Amino acid sequence: MDWTIQKAPPLNCELEVPGDKSISHRSVMLASLADGPCVIRGFLPGEDCLSTKEAFRAFGVKIERPGATSLIIHGTGGRFVQPAHDVDCGNSGTTMRLLSGLLASQPFQTRLTGDASLSKRPMKRIMEPLARMGARITAEGADERPPLRIEGGSLQGIDYTSSVASAQVKSAILLAGLFASGSTSVTEPHLSRDHTERMFEYFGIPIKREGLKVTVAGGSRPQPRDFRVPGDVSSAAFWLVAAAAHPGARLRVNRVGLNPSRTGILGTLTRMGARVREFEHSNQGEPIGTIEIEGASLKATRICGKEIPNVIDELPVLAVAAALAEGTTVIADAAELRVKESDRLAAIASHLMAMGVPVKETPDGIEITGGRPLKGARLDSLGDHRIAMAFAIAGLFAEGQTVITGTDCVNTSYPGFYDVLQRVSASREQGVPLVIRLEDDSSEGADGPDA
Numbered sequence: 001m002d003w004t005i006q007k008a009p010p011l012n013c014e015l016e017v018p019g020d021k022s023i024s025h026r027s028v029m030l031a032s033l034a035d036g037p038c039v040i041r042g043f044l045p046g047e048d049c050l051s052t053k054e055a056f057r058a059f060g061v062k063i064e065r066p067g068a069t070s071l072i073i074h075g076t077g078g079r080f081v082q083p084a085h086d087v088d089c090g091n092s093g094t095t096m097r098l099l100s101g102l103l104a105s106q107p108f109q110t111r112l113t114g115d116a117s118l119s120k121r122p123m124k125r126i127m128e129p130l131a132r133m134g135a136r137i138t139a140e141g142a143d144e145r146p147p148l149r150i151e152g153g154s155l156q157g158i159d160y161t162s163s164v165a166s167a168q169v170k171s172a173i174l175l176a177g178l179f180a181s182g183s184t185s186v187t188e189p190h191l192s193r194d195h196t197e198r199m200f201e202y203f204g205i206p207i208k209r210e211g212l213k214v215t216v217a218g219g220s221r222p223q224p225r226d227f228r229v230p231g232d233v234s235s236a237a238f239w240l241v242a243a244a245a246h247p248g249a250r251l252r253v254n255r256v257g258l259n260p261s262r263t264g265i266l267g268t269l270t271r272m273g274a275r276v277r278e279f280e281h282s283n284q285g286e287p288i289g290t291i292e293i294e295g296a297s298l299k300a301t302r303i304c305g306k307e308i309p310n311v312i313d314e315l316p317v318l319a320v321a322a323a324l325a326e327g328t329t330v331i332a333d334a335a336e337l338r339v340k341e342s343d344r345l346a347a348i349a350s351h352l353m354a355m356g357v358p359v360k361e362t363p364d365g366i367e368i369t370g371g372r373p374l375k376g377a378r379l380d381s382l383g384d385h386r387i388a389m390a391f392a393i394a395g396l397f398a399e400g401q402t403v404i405t406g407t408d409c410v411n412t413s414y415p416g417f418y419d420v421l422q423r424v425s426a427s428r429e430q431g432v433p434l435v436i437r438l439e440d441d442s443s444e445g446a447d448g449p450d451a
């Protein structure tokens, strides 16, 4: 399906976003490892997280889905069965990398496959540390690309220093560490999202954090716990930028995750001139609350160093903010963007240029000179959900029509995005905010009875 987008007036809106993708994946994993039932609410019914859920069903975990966003997971205490078929991780790097850590110790063989985009993504980053723990993982693609074959066996703990700040690498090793002898530590160059650590603690697994090092003891298992997944701040990011870059716009996002390892975008937009406030309302291991933002004439900034892992998924839409800001924004130290669902630096560069924005692509970043009017253009998603959504937001500011092609990929992380986009851009109501609430735990999308 193609999306057609026109220039829109400033947002005046209060909304909720679907459940956090990273936390939804981990909630299925931790609950499946627990010895007993767990109720998960606010689960993201996006294709990536559904791939994780289906994988655990294939490993013999009974998972009921009484509503689109609720799961009842009957954990098996870490005892899984050999799946009867290949496990399809779809587009999801998180599914493939974290499952590799977990399956490395299971007493059976598994083959993990993925779609065309996932089949191009690097797996050496997890294969190498897991091999040091004793894992037997082979990649069928060139240069350690998927599909992966995992032959489970006994593992030993390691003390690993990672060269990339990657939550997927850290989490794969920590999950393997639960089944390894001795203790397992991971040290990363900068803090990546710490959902695995927080969820380990919430589910009763002790961990030790010392600066950028985290350690878990082999043999620990999660206890059954109910859990509510907060809204995904990376999904909120699209609306945050739509509001931030428009003087007169006002936006409130409710029930969203406020984990400080994910809210870097709030600091970036504040530096660029937007007025941002956050209020924490509850904390179940993961802080949940409200973000309020008022738009402004943005100014350029520099995004680099330890800020990068904190805004890694927001950089495509922050690049759009940069195109709307006065001056040259420099994004550096972001080579990781080249190995996401697409080469995001190349995608940002080509799409901004098509919209009339001067850019300079560098090996690990991009320089964007903003402040000129954007021109509508016909842009392909390149199969990358965040590229599709970021440039849909650019379309709200562009003269003429913007068309985004190949938008089905958005269902991986944000089903319903285009519906919200249409409602937001059609709203001409002055003074009264448009309120968009999500149906909580509706039965729409519920699965039938399950094994």
Ligand code: S3P
Binding pocket: 021, 022, 023, 025, 094, 165, 166, 167, 168, 169, 171, 192, 193, 312, 313, 336
């Ligand atoms: C994720 C970690 C990030 C992020 C991805 C989800 C996770 O990847 O880009 O969307 O859930 O752990 P890296 O950890 O590889 O940077």
